[in-house]
Amino acid sequence: MSIPIKYLTVITVFIFCCYSSLYAQSTKPIYLDANKPIEERIEDALSRMTVEEKIAMCHAQSKFSSPGVPRLGIPENWMTDGPHGIRTEVLWDEWKQAGWTNDSCIAFPALTCLAASWNKEIAALYGKSVGEEARYRKKNVLLGPGVNIYRTPLNGRNFEYMGEDPYLAGQMVVPYVKGVQSNGVAACVKHYALNNQETSRMEINVKVSDRALYEIYLPAYKAAVTEGNAWAIMGAYGKYRQQHACHNQYLLQDILRDEWHFDGVVISDWGGVHNTEQAIYNGLDMEFGTWTNGMTGGKSSAYNDYYLARPFYEKIKNGEVEEEVLNEKVRNILRLVFRTNMDTDRPWGSFGTPEHAAISRKIAEEGIVLLKNEKDLLPIDLDKTKKILVVGENAIKMMCVGGGSSSLKVKYEVPPFEGLKNRLENEVEVSYARGYVGHVDGNFDGVSSSQDLAEDRSEKELIDEACTMAGSVDIVIFIGGLNKSRGQDCEGADRKSLDLPYAQNRLIEALAKVNSNLVVVNISGNAVSMPWLDEVPTVMQSWYNGTEAGNALAAILTGDVNPSGKLPFTFNNNLNDYGAHFLNAYPGNDNEVEYKEDIYVGYRWNDKENIKPLFAFGYGLSYTTFEYSNLMANKTNLSKEDSLTISLDITNSGKVDGAEIVQLYIHDPESNLPRPEKELKGFEKVFLKSGETKTVQFTIDNAAQSYFDPEKHEWIAEPGRFEAWIGAASDDVRAKIKFDLD
Structure with a gap:
């Protein structure tokens, strides 16, 4: 029986497709096969790459990206600043904003708040949520979290870290890292290591005993690596043993690789690389943000002049450096790529969602700390309270913009006064007085809070107005503290004093004299002195709490949520109660600082010297007992x-x-x-x-x-x-x- 020609055609096509499929499977590169072990895929991809392609992967190609290998289908790596939210898009070769209209994120509370929650489950939820936002924005490396130890309350970047205790920081960082990486996004734990001040941060050389290094300053990093399986580490700006941390033999090779068996990628902080030879041999894998001629100043689109770019390539070609040294770096980078961008099973993520906003609020509510409540002013008794006066710039100031690289362009932000009005509308009359003027500029790196906080009245006029209004209300809620401008809680500079700025102490003392029902809410990422503490019945410590800051604070003040946070660092009465300051071991001299207090950091120093703190590490009150x-x-x-x-x-x-x-x-x-x-x-x-x-x-x-x-x-x-x-x-x-x- 003959087979009709049309059926023969179908059979022929079917057989051809089957053979084609089998042939394709038999010749498919191992590195593209997600079912193969990662180490096999790495070696296969590496064997197909040219020296030029390998070199290119070791340095940036733009402000926040590094090249892949297009001809092999290996994607680029894209970084984003964290750890509190996903940074707005910038232009390829500039810090200037790219002008996108769909890059407004949810801002999560600063990591001081997360640490103050003492809740490992919340840390995991935080990491998962911010990782989802990064994944949706097609970023495969989140530059965070930070776990540098709170050595001095003047460190401008303490608000980005997790407090003074290495065990607490270690326990909180592990679930955060796992949460981020569950999205196929690498957590890049920073700033490794000894980045405990912003003063002279690019040049300072730290002298610290091995014992303090291992007991105080490294445990959180070790936990992130050995328990959290972090896929990336960012080097710090400063020096240890006279070598910059971004290419430090002892930190990166001896400890990170040899002792902890880290198999991830080491990324430089932006501008943290200073020497080609050390960058080649001392453990750095990826170089970012170098002044673009590799030496002194900025020059547009000059990434080939980076220390790990043309200078590295020439040493390979001249035989001065073995290609295997380069291969080790590329193996680490490929491992990152296969864990993130080439993981076919990773989820899609989500961005700017109501669910993330609700999680942000939950974190804030769990981290707010009630420090004093002598007259049981809190929670606010809504049956007896008819009028509330809110005083202070921080009650209306949006805090997501500013602070340095963690500055965010947010979908929305609810300041405290707005949150209280939202909650108390139609129940209590809520009025507002400015009280003091702090930092009125709401712009940072091209992102604006769109607030006009300009004020022409004098300090006396503002205090007089607040006191006059305070005399006729049931409760006064002062909301002040620090902000995220340079010289306060901000990258690039340290605070000058433990005191509250902008004459806030005088304002609080004046308010206490006219109304004894005074609640002081301090918003900061650092401890502050409180010379008025005996005159004030109620004090609360809040933080930079992100998108839902005001709603979270209102929930605590009204008792909708019972406060459960506890301090992740010690509040002392004055600077000399901190070991680094008592021993004149901060900020150092001639670009060198010695950690003379050794292992006695935070409460350890208070115990050793029998110093009674203002509020102790681990302290926090509740509305119950x-x-x-x-x-x-x-x-x-x-x-x-x-x-x-x-x-x-x-x-x-x-x-x-x-x-x-x-x-x-x-x-x-x-x-x-x-x-x-x-x-x-x-x-x-x-x-x-x-x-x-x-x-x-x-x-x-x-x-x-x-x-x-x-x-x-x-x-x-x-x-x-x-x-x-x-x-x-x-x-x-x-x-x-x-x-x-x-």
Whole structure:
């Protein structure tokens, strides 16, 4: 039987397609096969690249991107500033705004607020959400989070970091990193390392003991790498051992690669590279933001003059540098690409959504800290309160614009006064008085808050007006603090003083004299002095809380949400209560600073010197009360292989549902090397309904009992007696239990 010609044609086409498909599969490059192991794909792609293509991947091609390999289908890498939101688009070769109309993001609270939440689940949600925004905008590297330690309250960039304690920062950074990277976007943890001041940040050489380096300044980075599996690290601007951190042999090679086995990519901070030889050999992979002639000043579109561009290429071609050195860098970069842009399973992300705004508000609500509430002014009693006066520039000032590289162009921002009006409309009469004039310019890098804050009245006129209005209301809410202008909470310069700026202290003292029902809300990313504290019944610490800042603050003030944040750094009375300042170890001389306080940073210094803080690390009040009871351990004699499990009951003994942050500190009464009186080694945030009791458990392992021995260059857990202290703050220990390590 003959087969009709039309069927023969169909069969022929079908057979041809099958063979074509089989042939294509058999010849498909390994690097394009997402089912192959990443390391095989890396080697395959590397074998197909020219030296020129490899060199190109090691440096920028624009302000925020680096090349891929178009002929091989390897995409570009696109970075975006974080860590609080996705930066607006800029022109290819300039910082000037690109003028897009669809790049307005959701602003999340500053990382000081996240740290103040002490909530690891919230940290994961934060990272996932900001990662979704980056993914939607087609960025595969988020330049954040930051985890530099709060050494001095004058550091202009503290608001971007996670406080003074390495354990707290480490526990909060890990879920943040995992959340970001769940979107196929790399978290680039910064600024590694010792970036603890903005003064002389490009030149300062840090002298610090190995012990302080390992116990205080590195643990959060180590956690991000070894527990969070961070895919990228950004070098700092300053120097350590007289080498810039962006190409520092000891930090990047000896510690990051050899000790922690980091397999991600090392990215320079913008303008942080200074030497071709060191950049080649000391662990840097990708160079960004160098003054574009590679040496002195800016020159448009001169990326080939970067230290890891033409100078690197010439050394390869001349045989001065082995190509394998270049290959190692490209392997790290390709690993980044395969984990992000070439991951076919990564989600699409989302941007500027109501869901992200709600998450931003939730983070802000969990991070706001109630510091004092003597007359129970808060929450506001809406049955008895008819008139409220809000005073202060920060009540109306939009804070998302400014602060340096974390400045944002936001979809919207609700300032505190607007948030209070939204919440109290038709219930309470809310009026406003300026009170003081701070930074009136709402522009940064071409983004404007569109606010006109110009003011012609004198300081006296503003104070007089506020005091006159304050005398006829039920409650006065002063909303002030710092802002994100240069010289306050801002990249590029440190603060000059611990005091509140713009005559705010005089204003607060005047308000307290005319109305005793005064609530002071401090908005800042740093501690401030409070000489008026005894005259003010209620104080609250807020932060730069992003898109939903005002609504979140209003929810706390009215009791819609019970405050549950606790301080991630110590508030002291004056600068000399901080070790760096008492020892004259800040900001340094002749571009060198010595960390003379060593391991005694933050509450560790207060304990050592018996200094009573204004408000302690880990401190924060609630609208309810909590009781601690039944502290028990599963054993009291441990070998070095054992873990100790401690349990206790927490009861909400008040009338309002709320959350308590239970803190575990380890005390070592006697050791070969001096140790702090106590060190944070565990915490849990426990949500309890009124009258409810829950059991909290902590596991204490060998690491929790160890200190770093610089002579042996290892962590040591000495035999002997230890104590576990359970507290509600670093200066509020509620229970202790002893145990022995054999």
